[in-house]
Amino acid sequence: MAGRDLRTLFSSNDRSISANEAFTNRQAQWQAVTTGLAEHLRRVNRAGFDVEDLESPRRNILVFHGVGGIGKSTLSRKVGASLVHSEHRPAQWDSPSLDQERVLPVRIDLARSAGMDFERVILTIRLALAALGRPMPAFDLALRRYWEHNHPGEPIEDYLRRGGLLSRFSAAAALPQQMQSALSDVAQALLLPGTVGGALGHGAGALVKALRERRQAVRALAGCGRLADLLQAEPDLDALSFYPHLLAWDLAQLPKDKTVLPVILLDTFEDTGDRTHRDFERLLQRIVWLMPNAFFVVTGRNRLQWAHRSLEGQLDWTGPDAWPGLVTGTTAQTTPQSGGRQVLIGDFSREDCEDYLARRVSRDGRPLIDDAVRRIIAERSHGLPLYLDLSVMRYLDLRRGGLQPRVADFDHDFPALIARTLSDLSSEERHVLRSVSLLSAFSIPLATEVAGMDHDAPALRLTERPFVRESASGTWPFHVHDLIRSAIRNADDASDDRWSDEDWQRAAQRAFRALEAQWRQDPRRDRTVLVGCLQQGLALARDFDLDLDWLADAAFQYVEDFIWEPLAPPAARDTEQGGLRTAANALVETLSAIARRQHEHRERTVSRLSAVLASRLLPEDLVELATYYLAKAQRDLGLTDDSRRGMQRVAEAGGRLALAAGRGLAHLSRLSGDFPAAMEAAGRLGWPGRHQRVLGDVWWVQGDMDRAAAAYLADRSEAEQHAVAGERAMVQAHLAFAVAFTDPLRADDELDLAERLLSPLSLRSTELTARIAALVRDAGFAADLPGRAAVLLAEIGVSGVSYAAAKLQLALCFHHAVLAAHNDLAAGIARLRELTQSGDYTYYVDIAHFMAGLPLPEQSARARWIDGEGRTRERWRNIVIRRRQLLDTAR
Structure with a gap:
């Protein structure tokens, strides 16, 4: 059933429906993989390359990070399959310029649900290399000693069979024989009885001594300078994490016509721990560092922080000198073309979303989901594959209930999006995320203030998450992915720390006051700060029925400069359904009409402002604003008498626009x-x-x-x-x-x-x-x-x-x-x-x-x-x- 989407297949009794695991686009990510592999091969094939060099910077890693549901695991599986067989490669992916027969991909899912511990990671890598049909003598000797010490009386083949690892690799059954061969060779070379005996017995000391003395009998192994030290070390989990150095050395000894390039794909890396507990991450980092001749492709929600000097002591190798490719610049959205080795997996384009939906479920070769529904799903998904996947399941659920799904059925937010997003956040990060979901853009100080906290650390951590995007333009640099922001704001949240309506109202008040402070305390009276505060403040006042308060002052400052940047925030659902419901709605419409009059026929301006005044929702000082600009539009249309009456009303009121109305007269x-x-x-x-x-x-x-x-x-x-x-x-x-x-x-x-x-x-x-x-x-x-x-x-x-x-x-x-x-x-x-x-x-x-x-x-x-x-x-x-x-x- 490879390539089949079983979950979708089992969602319907209709056997005519074809449910396929659709894979769309991702050419840029594939290009990053093939480019990285080509560079890696050139590096390891240089004359001066030394697999035992423990000081040179490491460039043997490529990281793909992105929000939950963006398609990282699918990408990891597809890359692994494409490196093995060209027929598994998507049609839109170019053929890699390397010998695929010499590439050995090893995919390891680090998800907690997969039950992958560090010992199984090491065994998985070694089992994949068993396909070479040759022992890895240095590594196998150390592994045998470790195994007999930590699993006394349990043959390794029984462990592999019980853990399901034997079934994953066709040549895995040969591993015990390969290990036995390595032990026999050593025993014969040292004239030891049997095969070095239980726990290497007295043979371990003899082997270490022979290695130290670089005897002719063990000349081949004596070339591995650190084998003796590892054999003498206590064979515990910490020692096991250094054994990959031996495996790298063994690979480097293979004859030229037998060499392979291991490509180790580590998926769901976020499940290895959190920003405080890095024990598992430290062990995995040792594999990457100690195997410079292997290439690692990491997929996870977050960027790797290994290039941060602040992690000294938590990890063994840190800083930009150690991991130059993992250094992040001012933006979190590194692209494959930028040369960095940490690549954000972006959203699907609109066309890719529709292509995904068309191919995901079909009947007789034709898309099951009709064009109109595909378009609305693609539009609401904001390019997030998880939303597409959930929408497909919703479509089948509706059909199962006897309904023909319509466009209106997909004006929908999925609680599952919240669960996936919040799953690996701390409680403080979740609180900040909910708070900033009220804002279209934010800075760290603004996020901290809106969350009502007295320290920035949670906001700082949140900005490192892939669903928070960073942009150099605009008043505030950060914004939450649009779909996730919508889901957090609108979907039914069943999490333990979900917010009540009162919690949302209090957060909106905090955000409203924080924006006012940002505007009033701006020393330069920067126009972009004014517009940013006004846009976000209007949306909050509209959505949470807040008093206009400081928005009136900001509105007058906005109009006095005659600049007319686009201002109106997205329409609220009640406004979309027709009519103005609140004072904030009326002010949004007023300012939008004033600004848009530069791009609309003045009759449209007159119509919009007349409707605002007829609603009687604006306070008196803002009635003056709408009346004045209505009179200006009437004058432009040649409605002189109407314009004069409006100007006279404003002038006689003696308000902020009285002199402007005098100019109009x-x-x-x-x-x-x-x-x-x-x-x-x-x-x-x-x-x-x-x-x-x-x-x-x-x-x-x-x-x-x-x-x-x-x-x-x-x-x-x-x-x-x-x-x-x-x-x-x-x-x-x-x-x-x-x-x-x-x-x-x-x-x-x-x-x-x-x-x-x-x-x-x-x-x-x-x-x-x-x-x-x-x-x-x-x-x-x-x-x-x-x-x-x-x-x-x-x-x-x-x-x-x-x-x-x-x-x-x-x-x-x-x-x-x-x-x-x-x-x-x-x-x-x-x-x-x-x-x-x-x-x-x-x-x-x-x-x-x-x-x-x-x-x-x-x-x-x-x-x-x-x-x-x-x-x-x-x-x-x-x-x-x-x-x-x-x-x-x-x-």
Whole structure:
């Protein structure tokens, strides 16, 4: 039944179902094995290699570590089988560039359930080598002495037969004869009676003496410099752990055409002990160190710590000088390509998950699980094979109950995931793990605070576990594997130390306060800290129905910079089902709508914010926030009356956004063409209301680009003083737009700076302003300008920013006026009149006439220009004339 999944096979009466042990991908891990083996062979075949050298660093080990259920044991079995027979090798694995006939894999499962003790480990390795058909004389002599001392009266063959070891190896029955042959050879060489006698009897002393004197009779064995010492040592378990040195020596004496490369696969290494009790681990480490001509592949949940100097005294060989390949860098996610010998076994890709499910259970060669169910299982698994395996069993359980499994049946968390994850953690580590499962990312100090502990050790130990991933980016470096985090949060936990609902609520409160402290105590007021705390705090408040508290202050700090990083945490299940249930839900939706308006049509923004306000879930100060940004979106859509009412409500409330609303009212006055009113309002705003930007917006419309540029420069300087990156980028784009009319060369520099300032931000409308400025700069010069304008106009239509379309059309009119393209200009003015028929920006039509020196239609609405229509007309006409002069010079 090799290659069959018996557990799945016995889960159904339907004999037409084929249940196979599916093995997917893992090419990178196989490549790490074959690359490591090739390097190892080159090393042991060098002229200077000495199997008895006990001081050189060891590079004969490769470690695969990963979370429980990631497929480590499957990988170990598949590697062992693939090294023996090529037909067992998965199709996607390349053929190894080595002589497979000379490779001898030995797989040893160290799981507690397998009952593997150290004595059985040694015997397993020796039994595998019995296939060579030759005694290992040095090792066999020592082993025979050990055996007769520790198992008096029990033949080794009886022990092997009773323990099931004989059945594992086809040549195992030859081991007693091989050991007997070694003893007979020694007895004959020393002219001893029999075969050296019981417990080597008096022959042990004779053999040791002969070895010490390097007599001709035992010349072959005398070459093993430490055999005599091991034969004289007390034959206990500690001595047995040094016998692998003898086995390595024996292997090195084989004729060249008989040499083999033992590949010893040690699986489930985490069951050898814990971070305090390392007795078994110490014995196993001796095997690896003392057999430098063998190659070891270790699979377990945790990285080996042998390269840590702190383990001196607990293990025999420690530190980076001893184990250079086991040194870990700043990340726990070493890859085979990085050159390290500790490789994290990663999650399956989405495609691999579906492939696994398709091949795991089938009927008549077709997948039993339908496409839709496979997709949802793959999505929820986050690439963890154990989840796929559990889902297959759930699928068969549902079928056994007479149901046809549906997609909804797999919105499910398995308690078994918790059991596998928690099995080898201490009680303190389990407590920290549950605590940090409330967070999407954490640091060690944050984890300790959230867990309510006064020492970091449990959190430090937890971060070394493979289900905790480390990333150099982000505010906090660590996060729990997504699937395991979900299972711990949501699955029914039957463990003895499981948490009650009250325990979770208390932990959420601790986490909420810890995040507040992280934000308020940040000396640099780092934007990433703010966003990280806000994201995680919103999720906690939403999931545990906490008061918004400090989140209101953080929300206002978030919006004041105009940067708009993605913010909304994953939707809670109650929100996914429709409707806003809590104040936290409403705040999440508010901030998401505000940030997403840079990427969504403004109608969507209006709809979302209107729904939030209608829910009446926000406290009063946050109602102000939603109302203000609703009014901004309404203004962008041309809903001027609605926008004005909203701005007036916010301004009259006198809250944190009162001055911003005053600026909004000034903009609305400018939209209607009442420029003196806008100027007056600007005088009351100061820096908090961005008065200089308001002035710049008024002056460029008057055709006074020098004053506009001066005002924008003043605003940029104030933004730099106050470290407001969003305002600085925004006003820089406006500066580039104003300068583009009168100085195309300077506009190049201003646009370059605007692009640099905007690149890390998400300011859609400001990016549109910068692109329109580039068209103004190129007006008259670029023949392709109308085509570029058409592309940009389509993007503006997607955004719903109506004023940008009118501004773009004004830039096109400038281009036509410079070229004296009368027909194109007439069409442009007609289009401009359509875009401004709501009453907003109608003065753009007037400006287009000013540019071309055309009289205004008698029926046109008259704007209130700062210093009169005549002066404004003259300035705009001169701008066109100067551009024509530049164009003539360029020709």
